[in-house]
Amino acid sequence: MNKIYLLIILLLIISCVTRIESKSNDSSRRINCAVNLPRKENFWIFLMAGQSNMAGRALVEPIDTIQSLRVCLMDKENKWIVAKEPLHFYEPSMAGLDCGMSFGKELSASLGDSIYIGLIPCAVGASSIEQWVGDSLHRGVHLFSNFRSRAELATKVGTIKGILWHQGENNANQKQFKDYDKNLQELFLKFRGVAQNDSLPILVGELGKFLRKQEFGNYPDSINNTLKHITDLDKNIMLIKTNDLNHKGDFLHFDSQSQRTLGKRFAETLKMKLTAAKLVK
Numbered sequence: 003m004n005k006i007y008l009l010i011i012l013l014l015i016i017s018c019v020t021r022i023e024s025k026s027n028d029s030s031r032r033i034n035c036a037v038n039l040p041r042k043e044n045f046w047i048f049l050m051a052g053q054s055n056m057a058g059r060a061l062v063e064p065i066d067t068i069q070s071l072r073v074c075l076m077d078k079e080n081k082w083i084v085a086k087e088p089l090h091f092y093e094p095s096m097a098g099l100d101c102g103m104s105f106g107k108e109l110s111a112s113l114g115d116s117i118y119i120g121l122i123p124c125a126v127g128a129s130s131i132e133q134w135v136g137d138s139l140h141r142g143v144h145l146f147s148n149f150r151s152r153a154e155l156a157t158k159v160g161t162i163k164g165i166l167w168h169q170g171e172n173n174a175n176q177k178q179f180k181d182y183d184k185n186l187q188e189l190f191l192k193f194r195g196v197a198q199n200d201s202l203p204i205l206v207g208e209l210g211k212f213l214r215k216q217e218f219g220n221y222p223d224s225i226n227n228t229l230k231h232i233t234d235l236d237k238n239i240m241l242i243k244t245n246d247l248n249h250k251g252d253f254l255h256f257d258s259q260s261q262r263t264l265g266k267r268f269a270e271t272l273k274m275k276l277t278a279a280k281l282v283k
Contacts, residue, residue, distance in 0.1 A: 033118065035074035035082045040118045045074075045160030046109075047120040050089070050102055051134075051149055051193075052169035054127035055207070057090040058100025059255035066099055066258070072115075073106035076122045080155055090123040092143055099258050100125075101207075104265025105166065112273050120160050124149045130172040131185040135192070146192065153196045162197040166268055168207035170229070171254070174221035183228045190232075190239065201238045203275060205268050208244040214253050240275065242267045 033040050050056055066087045075085035085106060088097040106119040126143050137146035156162060173182050194202045206229050209222040233241040247260035256264060 034071055034084060035118065035120075036084055039074075039082060039159050040116065042160055044116050045118050045120055046113075046163040047122060047156045047160040048105070048164050048166055049122045049124055049149060049153055049156075049162070049193075050100065050166045051124045052167050052207075053125060053129045053172060054096075054254075055171070055210070055256055056100060056125035056166065056168040057093065057096075057123070057127050058088055058098045058102075058125075058261060059096060059127075060099035060250055060258040060261045062087045062099045063258055066103060066262075070103075070107050070110065072110045072118045073103065074118060074120045075102075076120065076152060076156065080152065082120065082159070085121055089121060090125060092123075092126050093141060096127060098255075099261050101166070101168075101261045101265030101268060104262040105268045106265075108266045108269035109272060112269075120156065122152050122156055124152060125168070128172055129169065130178055131169065131182055131189065132173075132178065134169070135185050135189050146189075149193070150196045157197075162199065162202065164203040164205060164272060165193055165197075166205050166207075168264075170209050170222070170225040171213065171218075174209065174213065174218045174225050176219075176221070179221050179224055182225065183231065186228070187232060203272060204239045205242055205271055206233065206239060207242045207264060207268070210247055210249060210254075210256060211245045212249045212253050217253075238275075240271050242271055 039045060069084050069086050071084060073085045074082050075089055077083050078091045085103055087099050087103050089100055089102045090097055102121045106121055110117065110119050126141050126145060129140050129145055133140050134145045137144055153162060173179055190204055194200055208226045208229060213222045229241055233239045244264065247263060248257050249255060250257040
């Protein structure tokens with residue numbers, strides 16, 4: 003009987019060791035994009051473009067510094083690293099929390115463990131739609147050329163799956179609103195041309211309801227109506243509501259919680275699209 007007990011104990015020990023080794027091996031197989039990258043079809047890349055509310059001006063809080071090995075970032079040297087806020091680097095003195103990490107974590111949680119998210123920051127504060135379409139040099143960045151060159155690098159290692167766009171405050175005035183609809187549609191065509199995908203999903207955030215009328219008049223509503231019109235014309239351009247989000251105290255930029263919420267809404271909207279296409283469950 004003692005021999006039977008000893009045999010049972012031995013088998014239990016072997017089983018525990020096997021489980022520990024299995025977990026260790028699983029962990030060692032997890033990809034760290036600072037060292038290596040997943041297969042091209044498993045690396046889903048999203049470009050973040052627009053002006054300051056996409057670049058991020060909110061306070062980076064401790065919760066925002068928690069990283070995920072499945073959310074990667076193309077840094078200022080065009081190298082892939084594990085993403086960490088602040089993601090944007092074009093205006094270092096103003097860098098803050100954007101919606102990228104929240105988006106990446108939320109989306110990756112609904113995908114299989116083999117899928118990794120790659121984020122490419124391209125937004126520059128105070129940029130107008132005319133500057134994007136015209137590839138202006140703005141705050142040291144040629145806006146469209148920078149977007150194009152980073153996207154082209156990305157296609158060598160991954161697959162562009164969408165664009166996150168938030169812009170419009172600089173066009174919310176009498177002088178610059180007139181051709182906003184036409185210019186935005188032209189820019190989105192150019193974005194899709196770079197990605198070589200005529201139906202590439204483009205997720206568009208509304209302007210905040212907190213913009214002051216004494217500064218912007220009713221033009222933020224006009225911008226949002228234009229965004230709604232464009233999304234009505236194209237089922238692959240999706241509008242993200244922001245009417246309940248808050249500013250950080252300046253009546254211009256989303257606060258930290260609102261940026262996290264915005265990122266989740268971008269992800270949730272895309273997930274609905276992917277679910278309809280039976281790409282996620």
